[in-house]
Structures are given as structure tokens and as C-alpha cells.
Amino acid sequence: MILTAVGVFVDVAVITVSPIALAIARRADISKTAILLAMVGGGKAGNVMSPNPNAIAAADAFNVPLTSVMAAGVIPGLCGMIFAYFLAKKLINKGSKVSENEVVSVDHSTLPKFGAAIVAPLVAIALLALRPIAGINVDPLIALPLGGLMGALVMGRFTDTNRFAVSGLSRMAPVAVMLLGTGTLAGIIANSGLKDGLIDVLAASGLPSFVLAPVSGAMMALATASTTAGTAVASNVFASTILELGVPALAGAAMIHSGATVLDHMPHGSFFHATGGAVHMNIRERLKLILMSQRLVSLSPSFQ
Numbered sequence: 001m002i003l004t005a006v007g008v009f010v011d012v013a014v015i016t017v018s019p020i021a022l023a024i025a026r027r028a029d030i031s032k033t034a035i036l037l038a039m040v041g042g043g044k045a046g047n048v049m050s051p052n053p054n055a056i057a058a059a060d061a062f063n064v065p066l067t068s069v070m071a072a073g074v075i076p077g078l079c080g081m082i083f084a085y086f087l088a089k090k091l092i093n094k095g096s097k098v099s100e101n102e103v104v105s106v107d108h109s110t111l112p113k114f115g116a117a118i119v120a121p122l123v124a125i126a127l128l129a130l131r132p133i134a135g136i137n138v139d140p141l142i143a144l145p146l147g148g149l150m151g152a153l154v155m156g157r158f159t160d161t162n163r164f165a166v167s168g169l170s171r172m173a174p175v176a177v178m179l180l181g182t183g184t185l186a187g188i189i190a191n192s193g194l195k196d197g198l199i200d201v202l203a204a205s206g207l208p209s210f211v212l213a214p215v216s217g218a219m220m221a222l223a224t225a226s227t228t229a230g231t232a233v234a235s236n237v238f239a240s241t242i243l244e245l246g247v248p249a250l251a252g253a254a255m256i257h258s259g260a261t262v263l264d265h266m267p268h269g270s271f272f273h274a275t276g277g278a279v280h281m282n283i284r285e286r287l288k289l290i291l292m293s294q295r296l297v298s299l300s301p302s303f304q
Contacts, residue, residue: 041084
């Protein structure tokens, strides 16, 4: 949760934490299903309260401050994390266990102290908070890299800035390409009958109008198997309709953002394979996790 709360993608956070999780699971005799569910649940909890591309897309589409969208996700995220904990606890003995050859030893001697490591996210969040607090608008494209530079300086790793930048850009490049494609997808959906169809179903069901926000986020995430793409498409296509229905801008942005975490883990996306591979889980067992528990964990922040 801490990693994703400062902007790290959930799959990257799971890959980063998985060596520690596998070592703990090996010692405590916990199943892979339980540790992966716990990591994904915590990651998604942090995701709904972080300055990531999906939050930025929702904030831009509804013209609300990014920090407001982040703050709106704090309580749903914490509730989702608690729910993930109790559900993972029930799955301790479900599924395969971690074998000895799957545990990787980690060298902690070169890692920075916590105080130095926390500087980067604190600087980025402080700069983003200037807009609602002092009316100073700092673009996330400036705040996030500046936070990284300050963190590298405090950790005494400023000479490695270029390597850090290359590593970060290599992770962001697929997301950037994907976001270019979401514009086309948003245009197709906006000019199709999908938007009207969802509204008609909502009207026929008798549900309140605000339900369109999380449902549209979930449906677009299902189509793209991506939280970022799902949020971007749903925000751009449904924002005007949601506002016309009388839903406040901040509430609409937050609900789309949370709703997009519900169905973003489907097998046709990278998240499914990256997280399963991080704990050496086969596809069959990974599919069971989706059908059995992961969707419940993903749903919990959306209902808060």
C-alpha cells in the first residue's frame, strides 16, 4: 500500500515486494494465494489514494484538484486494505505453498535509510498539495520528477539520476503508449451506443444516478484490463453525462477511479501475468484467485 500510495503501479509494487513476501510465506507456511491476495489488496488500496496516471486522468476530466481525488480515496483504500487482510487470512492454507528454491535472498546493505527514502514521495505530495492549500498549481509532470530528484540528492545517489530516469521511463513507456491508444478507444465508445446503453440500463434498474460513475469505470477497465486506461476512457467519455445527472465533480472522479480497480486484473492484461509471475504462480491457480477472492477485494473500495 505504501508503494502504490506514492505513485508506484500495483504490478510494479507487487514485483518489488514479492521477494520479501515469499520469504515470509516460506517461514510462516502461508500459501501463494494468500500472499498474492494480500499484496494485490494492499496495492489497490494505495492505488486509489495516489498521484498516479489514473488519478491524474480522472482529475483532469472532471477539472478537480489531483490532491482532492487522492484524499477522496483514503477511506475507501483503508477499508479495502482491511478487507484484504481478513480475506487473505482465510486463504493461508488454500493453494500451493512456497518452495525453498523460490525464495530469493535480498542484500539490504546498499539500501537507503527510511528517512532518506521517504523524502522523494513527501516532496512530490507537498508540491501537489500547494494547489488546494495555497492556490499554487504545480503540474504533476513537474512535481513528481522534482520529488525524485530531491530524493536522489538526499540519499546521496544524485550521480545515479540518469540510471534512475532510464529505469523509470522504461516502466512508464508502455503506459504512455497505452494512453495514446485510449484516446482512440474513448472516441469509439463516445460515438457508439455504449454510453446510452449504460444509462438506459441504469434508468431501467431504478438505481441512483451516481452508480453510473463506478460502473463505467469498472466496464472500461474490463475492456482494457487496465486501471489507467479504464479510468482515462471512462472519465473522458462519461464525465459530462455524470455531471449532467447532478453528481458532484469530485465524487464522480473518485467513484470512476475506484470503480476502475474492480475489473482491471483480467487475463488479457499485463497485471494478471506480472503479479502471478512475481510469486511463481501458474495460470490455472491465478485464474482461481480472480474467481474466488480478488474481485471481492477489488470491489470493496468501490462501495465505501
